[in-house]
Amino acid sequence: MINFRPIARVIAVLLMLIGGMMLFGIPFSLYYESGDFWALLNSGLISIITGGALWLIPIPGTTNIKKREGYLIVALGWLAMVTFGMLPYLLSGVIPDVIGAFFETVSGMTTTGASVLTDIESVPKGILFWRSLTQWIGGMGIIVLTVAIFPLLGIGGIELFVAEAPGPTSDKLHPRIRETAKRLWQIYVGLTGLLCIVLLIAGLDFYEAINHALTTMATGGFSTKNASMAYYDLPQVQYPIIFFMFLAGTNYTVIYFGLKGKFKNVWQSDEFRAYLTIVGLLAVIVTLAVHNNTDLSWEKAFRDSLFQIVSIITTTGFVSADYTSWGNALTMLFFVLLFLGACAGSTSGGIKLIRHLVFFKNSFLEFKRILHPRAVIPLKLNGQVVTGRILTHIIIFLLLYMILFVIGSIVVAALGLEFTTAVGATATALGNVGPGIGGVGPVDNFAWLSPPIKFVLSILMLLGRLELFTILVLFTPYFWKSN
Template sequence: MLSLDVRPIFYVIGALLSVLALAMAMPLVADLAAGADDWRVFAVSSALTLFFGVLLMLMNRTERIALSLRQTFILTTAAWVVVCFFAALPFMFSAQGLSVTDAYFEAMSGLTTTGASAYLTVSVLPPGVLLWRSLLVWLGGIGIVGMGIVILPFLRVGGMQLFRSESSDKSDKVVPRAADMALGFGWVYLALTFICIVSLRLAGMPMFDAINHSMTALGTGGFSIQDTSIGYYQNPAVEWVLTLFMFLGSLPFVRYISLVRGDYGSLWRDSQIRTYVIFTVIVSLGLAVYLFATDRLSAGDAIRHSFFNCVSIITTTGFASLDYLQWGPGPIALFFILTLVGGCTGSTSGGIKMFRFEILWLALRTQVNRLFSPNRVLPLTYNGKPVDADVIISVMSFTFVYIALILIFAVLLGMTGLDYTHAISAAATALGNVGPGLGGMIGPVGNYESLQDGAIWVMSLAMLLGRLELFTVLVLLSPSFWRR
C-alpha cells in the first residue's frame, strides 16, 4: 500500500472547518436580531465545528503545506464530505429539525450549489436557517471557483488542464501561491455580491431577501427563502437583476480579474464565453417566440420569463419565475437538455461546461474532414492555443462518464420508487448541480422532502460527483491509486 502523509490533508480540513464555524456567527446574529430561539442551535454547532477544526489543525501542524498529487485527490473529496457533515448540524438541531439523511442532503445541496431542498416549506423557517442555506451556497461558490482555477487543472481531469495558469509547470505540487490567486477571486466575488444586493434592493426586494438571493444567485445555487421561488415577488425588475447576476456567476472569474486590471476585451476574446453568450441568447429568444406564438404569454412576459428561466437552468442556478412545467412538452424537453449544458469553467456553475462542448465540436469537425481528406493536417486550437490529444481524450471520457452516470443514477433512483420522469431528471439535476427536476413532485415549485432515504443518499453522491468533476472522486476507487 501507498505510504501517505495525511497531516497536510487533515490540517487543511481543520482550517476549512474553522472557517465554517466562524461563518455560523452570521445566522446566529440574524436569529438574535429577529428574537428567534434558534440562535442557540448555531452557537452549539459553531462550538462543535470550531473544536474539531482547531483540534485537527493543532494535531497536524507542518512547516509547509505542499500537497502531492495523491494528497490533493484525497483532500478534494474528503474536505467536501467532512465539511458537509458539520454544515448539516444546524439543520439537525433546529426546531424544524431534519433527519441526518435530509440534513446532510441539504448541506451537500448548498455547498455544491445545487439548490435542491429537503424542506417541505421554507417560508416558515427562522431567519438564521434561511441565511445559513444561502451562506452555504455562497461559500460553496467561492470554493468551487478556487477549485476550478487552481486545483482541477492541476489534477488534469475532464480536460481542465487547458486552464493551467502556468502550462510549463510540470511539478507535482500544489504551490502555496494558489492561495493568493484564490484571494483575488474572493474580492471579485464579494464585490459582485454587494452590487447584486444593492441592485435587488433598488428593484424593490426587502433587504433580508436581497441578501439571501444575491448569495444564491452569484453562487448559482438557487436556494430561495420563498416556497414559490422568485415567482413569489411578481417583480419584473427583480427578475431581470437576478438574470444578469446568475449569468455573471456562470462566467470565468479569472476574466473578471483581467477586467479589473484594465484588459476590457478579455471577456469576449474567450472562446467559451462567446459561444456561451450566443447559445444562451438563441435558446432564450427561441423559447420566447414559442411562448408568444402559442398564446401562452404576451410578448414582454414571454421574453422576460424565457430569459430568466433559461439562464437559471443553463447556469445551473435553479430559480424559477413560473412553473415552466405548464408550458408544454416542448419546453420541458428543452429544459432537460439545458440541464446538461452548464456554464463556463472557472465559474460557480455545474453541468458539462461549455468548453467541453467546444472541444467535442472541434474533434468532430476534424474527424469529418479527415474522412474526405485523410492526408490533410488539421491542428486543433482553442483560444489560440494548440489542443493536445490527452485533452481531447479527457473531455470525451468525461462526457461519456457523465452521461453514463446519469443513466446509472436514474436506475438507482427508479429502484427507490420514482417514475421514469422523476428518476432521469433528478439524476441529471443532481449530477449537474441544477436543483429543480422536471416531475411535478421535484419540479420548480416542488421539493425533495417526499423522497426515500435511499434516493436522498444517491442524489447526495451524484451532487458530490458532479461538483468535483467526476474523476476526482472516481480515481479513489482505483486500486492502483493506493498502491506504492
C-alpha cells in the first residue's frame, strides 16, 4: 500500500522552496523598476503558504520512502513545481494564457529552452530572472537538493535519488546518498559562480552574466536576448560558454574526479572519451563544410560550428548561428544530434551517450557471437561487465524513446503541423534540446503553435526529462498492486 504522508511532506517542501526562489527575482525587479514586484511576491507567497498548509495537514503513515513513493514524489513533485512555477507569468500578464505559461514553465524546469515569448528583451527583469532560475532549478533536479536536507525532516531519500538522478549511471561520489547530493550541488553551484565571474570579465553586466551562467550550467539555453548567444558575437564570450556547456554535459562523477586530480579515473570513462571524440570529429567536419559553403573566416566557422555542436549535443539549445542555413546535409546532421544527448549523470537531456555506447558495442559483439555461438563474450564498459538486466533496460529505453518519438510526431502532425516541423518539434521536446528543424528551427519560436500542440510537447518534455520510465511506470497495473 502506498504511503502518502512522505509524498505530501516532500511536495510541501518543494512548494516552499519554489516559493522562496521566486522571491530572488524581486531585487532585480526593484533595481530595474520593471513593474513585476507584486507578481513575484504574490506568486512566492501563494507557493509558500500552500506548501506550509500541505505540511500541516495530518496524514497518517510513516515518513519512509520506498520505490512507489519515490516515483510518485518525482512525478507529482515536478507537476506541482510546474503548476506553481507558472504563477509569475500569469500574474504579471507576461504570458496570459495557461497553456502558454505551462509550456514555458515546463520548458524551463526540464531545461528544454523552447519558448513562446516573442520579444524576450521586453519581459520584466524579475520575471526574466525567474525564467532563467527555473532552468537552474531543473538542471540537477531540485529533488536531489532536497535529498540533502531530508534527514533534517526525518525523511530518507535513497529511492528518491534513484528516480530523479539523470542517466543510468550508478557511480557514487560518496557512499551516503545525502553526501552525494551535497557534493553534486557544490560542484553545480561552484561552476555556476565561476562562469558568472568569467562572463563578467568578458564584458557582460551582472544581470546578463548571472542569467547566462544559470542557464548554461543547467544545459537549458534560455537567454535574455532575442538573438540568443548570436547577440554576443565575441570570442571572449562564446568560447567560455562552449567550455562550460561541455562541462555541464559531462558526468558529474568525472568532473569530481577531475577536480580531485584523479585524471586516470577521468580518462578511464569510456563515455567521456566517446563524448570528447564525437565533439572533436564533428567540429572538424562541420567547420570544413561551413567554411567551404560560406564566406566566414576559419575562426568564425570553427566557433559557430563548435558552439552549435556542443549546444545541441549537451541539449543546451543556445543559438549562435542558424545551422539550418548551412545546407541540407548539415541540417540532417543536427537533426540526428537531437537524439544523442551528452553524458549520463550530467544536467543534459536526451538519450545519453552511454546508452548509445552500450547499444553499438553490443551490436558489434553480436557479429562475433554469430561466428562463435558457443563462446561467452561479455559486454564491458569502463572495464566492467554490463549485466544482462542493464542491457535489457537500455534496449527497452531506446525502443520506448523511438516509439514515443513516432507517436508524438504523428499526434502533432494530426494537430496541424507539416512533416518536417512535426518531427523537429517532437525530437527537440523529447530530447529537451530547444531548437529543432522546420518551423521550430534555431531562429524560430514556439509561440505560433496551437494550444493542443503546446500541451503535447509539454508532456513530451516532462517524459524526456524524467527519462520515460519514471512517468510511464505510473500507468502500469503493477505499480498500483499492493504486493
